[in-house]
Amino acid sequence: MTDLKPILMNDFTKEPESLVEAQFEAIKSVLKSGYYILGPKVQSFEKQWATYCGVRGAVGVANGMDAIEIGLRSLGIGPGDEVITTPLTAFATVLAIVRSGAQPVLADIDPSTAQLDIESLSRCLSPKTKAVLLVHLYGQILDPAPFQQFCSAHNLFFIEDCAQAHGAEHNGLRAGSFGALGAYSFYPTKNLGCIGDGGCIVSNHAELLEHCSVLRNYGQTERYHHPVLGLNSRLDEMQAAILSVRLNWLDQFTDRRRTIAARYFNEIENPDVEMLRKPSHPKSHVFHLFVVKASNRSDLSIHLKNRGIQTHIHYPIPVHHQHSVKEIKRDPKGLNRAELFANQCLSLPIHPQLTDDEVTRVIDAINSFQR
Numbered sequence: 001m002t003d004l005k006p007i008l009m010n011d012f013t014k015e016p017e018s019l020v021e022a023q024f025e026a027i028k029s030v031l032k033s034g035y036y037i038l039g040p041k042v043q044s045f046e047k048q049w050a051t052y053c054g055v056r057g058a059v060g061v062a063n064g065m066d067a068i069e070i071g072l073r074s075l076g077i078g079p080g081d082e083v084i085t086t087p088l089t090a091f092a093t094v095l096a097i098v099r100s101g102a103q104p105v106l107a108d109i110d111p112s113t114a115q116l117d118i119e120s121l122s123r124c125l126s127p128k129t130k131a132v133l134l135v136h137l138y139g140q141i142l143d144p145a146p147f148q149q150f151c152s153a154h155n156l157f158f159i160e161d162c163a164q165a166h167g168a169e170h171n172g173l174r175a176g177s178f179g180a181l182g183a184y185s186f187y188p189t190k191n192l193g194c195i196g197d198g199g200c201i202v203s204n205h206a207e208l209l210e211h212c213s214v215l216r217n218y219g220q221t222e223r224y225h226h227p228v229l230g231l232n233s234r235l236d237e238m239q240a241a242i243l244s245v246r247l248n249w250l251d252q253f254t255d256r257r258r259t260i261a262a263r264y265f266n267e268i269e270n271p272d273v274e275m276l277r278k279p280s281h282p283k284s285h286v287f288h289l290f291v292v293k294a295s296n297r298s299d300l301s302i303h304l305k306n307r308g309i310q311t312h313i314h315y316p317i318p319v320h321h322q323h324s325v326k327e328i329k330r331d332p333k334g335l336n337r338a339e340l341f342a343n344q345c346l347s348l349p350i351h352p353q354l355t356d357d358e359v360t361r362v363i364d365a366i367n368s369f370q371r
């Protein structure tokens with residue numbers, strides 16, 4: 001055990017005072033405005049976020065899971081349709097597909113990135129397939145071209161789960177701008193987060209955006225008119241005001257995450273700890289998470305815990321091993337790589353408030369680990 005201060009996966013209490021102050025001001029201004037749901041702060045944040053993502057528009061919703069469900073429904077995807085995605089993701093990705101009425105189909109991963117493997121993807125194709133939902137896992141956007149080509153060859157929608165990839169870029173374009181639409185989560189621990197729940201759909205297609213804004217508000221087109229059955233999934237003014245403030249800090253926080261990741265890549269040297277593939281371009285990864293692999297993961301996490309270092313696992317149970325979806329359709333060749341990965345992956349602290357000394361402590365602790 002250790003007397004050293006704990007190093008946590010997230011620590012909002014360490015955020016800069018000027019950010020804290022700006023958030024207090026933002027909350028005050030919402031209280032004074034008398035507008036609490038879907039008001040001017042939401043509209044203003046939607047514009048800012050669309051601009052940041054380089055897309056035509058954004059529709060704020062209650063959380064990231066709803067963003068996926070509403071996005072799928074806005075594309076007309078529902079009962080009788082299949083959507084291919086990954087078993088190594090937050091359960092919400094798959095639950096959103098189920099809630100849209102469509103059937104999720106799981107393809108295996110490439111273990112060097114933990115993202116969808118295109119060969120497995122093609123084995124999952126059926127006449128019912130309507131979309132591929134690509135998760136930019138851990139904050140990394142891989143070259144989307146092979147997925148876009150696959151989707152256009154098979155007449156499928158390409159949808160991005162951007163919940164972990166705020167600001168990740170490929171060839172100067174940001175996550176959420178490559179397919180029909182992108183779904184963001186603003187859960188507090190995300191790279192851009194609220195002080196509660198929040199989410200957003202981004203798209204370049206005006207009609208889709210319009211449909212999403214109807215669906216998020218009971219399917220209401222004008223007051224008391226409900227031509228479609230929607231949800232109650234509205235972003236509130238306080239979360240939007242907080243998001244606008246925190247957006248001013250996003251690039252700086254992302255830079256800090258990248259600096260920490262560069263140190264981990266350069267300085268972690270332990271034959272028992274395997275790194276994932278280094279991103280091919282620095283801007284393609286926003287390091288929502290920094291994940292390593294170890295065949296003796298539980299020993300490694302205990303070793304780190306004994307040195308005051310918290311770790312998490314993303315994700316310990318692949319989706320198809322969850323009881324509620326155990327019959328879920330999948331690659332006929334199985335999902336062995338996702339299963340092995342789930343047994344070995346370990347997420348290290350990488351939040352932007354980590355000090356250089358704390359990063360050194362994490363590196364030293366990993367390098368001193370012996371089987």
Ligand SMILES: Cc1ncc(COP(=O)(O)O)c(C=O)c1O
Binds near residue numbers: 064090161163185187
């Ligand atoms: C990849 C991914 N998709 C979807 C979600 C769902 O977002 P939320 O928790 O805001 O519903 C999350 C959040 O955990 C996520 O990490």
